[in-house]
Amino acid sequence: MDDRDDDPPCNAVVELLTAYLDGALPPRDRQLIERHLDDCPYCADYLDQLRFAILMAGTLRRDDVPQQLMDALVGAFRAGGRAP
Numbered sequence: 001m002d003d004r005d006d007d008p009p010c011n012a013v014v015e016l017l018t019a020y021l022d023g024a025l026p027p028r029d030r031q032l033i034e035r036h037l038d039d040c041p042y043c044a045d046y047l048d049q050l051r052f053a054i055l056m057a058g059t060l061r062r063d064d065v066p067q068q069l070m071d072a073l074v075g076a077f078r079a080g081g082r083a084p
């Protein structure tokens with residue numbers, strides 16, 4: 001019995017992973033990819049790396065954060081260290 005009939009090949013999955021992370025894929029394709037990721041450690045690993053890369057690319061640089069907001073954040077951080 002072959003239940004891998006509609007399992008896409010790894011290179012097709014890898015090409016779709018960016019769209020997958022963007023939520024740009026139709027539900028049917030998402031399902032195919034999720035099923036493939038369950039079975040395929042290589043593509044699952046690639047997805048992790050891709051996620052990490054996107055996270056890093058989307059990270060705010062310190063320069064982009066207004067000083068006022070930084071001060072507020074640091075203040076909240078310090079205040080949070082102790083019970084009121």
Ligand SMILES: [Zn+2]
Pocket residue numbers: 009010013036040042043044
């Ligand atoms: Zn794969």
